[in-house]
Amino acid sequence: MGQTFFLPCVDGNVEFPHPRHALIEPNGLLAYGGDLSSQRLLKAYQQGVFPWFNEDEPILWWSPHPRMVLFPEKFHCSRSLQRFIKKTDYDCYWNRDFATVIKKCAAPREQQPGTWISTDMQQAYQELFNQGHAFCVEIEYAGQLAGGIYGVKGDRALFGESMFSTHTNGSKIALFEVCKTMLAKQIKVLDCQVYSEHLATLGAELIERRKFLQLIDH
Structure with missing residues (x-):
């Protein structure tokens, strides 16, 4: 079973949980919150994670399976x-x-x-x-x-x-x-x-x- 994690907006804390924790449904949802700083975005892509959300939603982070x-x-x-x-x-x-x-x-x-x-x-x-x-x-x-x-x-x-x-x-x-x-x-x-x-x-x-x-x- 997957789990969705909350990412606080704390300077220097841009780590993500391992993608294996992502939900099965909706497929790949891993975390929410955080920010779109360059540091966090780069860390996300390095770990196979990307942001995808609508304007009326919090920042959602995904790592779907399969890819x-x-x-x-x-x-x-x-x-x-x-x-x-x-x-x-x-x-x-x-x-x-x-x-x-x-x-x-x-x-x-x-x-x-x-x-x-x-x-x-x-x-x-x-x-x-x-x-x-x-x-x-x-x-x-x-x-x-x-x-x-x-x-x-x-x-x-x-x-x-x-x-x-x-x-x-x-x-x-x-x-x-x-x-x-x-x-x-x-x-x-x-x-x-x-x-x-x-x-x-x-x-x-x-x-x-x-x-x-x-x-x-x-």
Whole structure:
């Protein structure tokens, strides 16, 4: 049986309980409270934990089992996406405009009027980026922003947080470029957190939490 822990807002006390204590239902809920300081966020990602909550909720911390991940060598580039990439003149930019990327990711989407990427979340991840611990990718078609992705950098993994598209295949190409760079830099895994059918079509898969923690262990 899992247990949900309260995290006090005490300077210097940013430790998390071990993810094995996370609840089965709701899947992966480990703790609540605390803050979104850079120190606490970095400790969370190092332990395979991430924040996810609505604006009317306390800060909730999660470590689901199983875990959705994408191994860069397993990125599935469909024939239609291959054709699109070949015929499309696009530019890829790393770490150029984090604020714009996270705002685009936070924008309401069809059948999803709200967002979990609140102003406080945006500010917290912007600070991580300013400190060199977060990343973003932008894709442009003919000078127009088409898609992007942002996340957190770890020693052996990248932790994807969200992506967006404003033009056809914008987010898919962003993910394609992320995987290319990961292969070149020998970064083993991209954390996708929880299952989505869209990510599964791109090669992401579910693995045991234990295996995931081994992969990110530094």
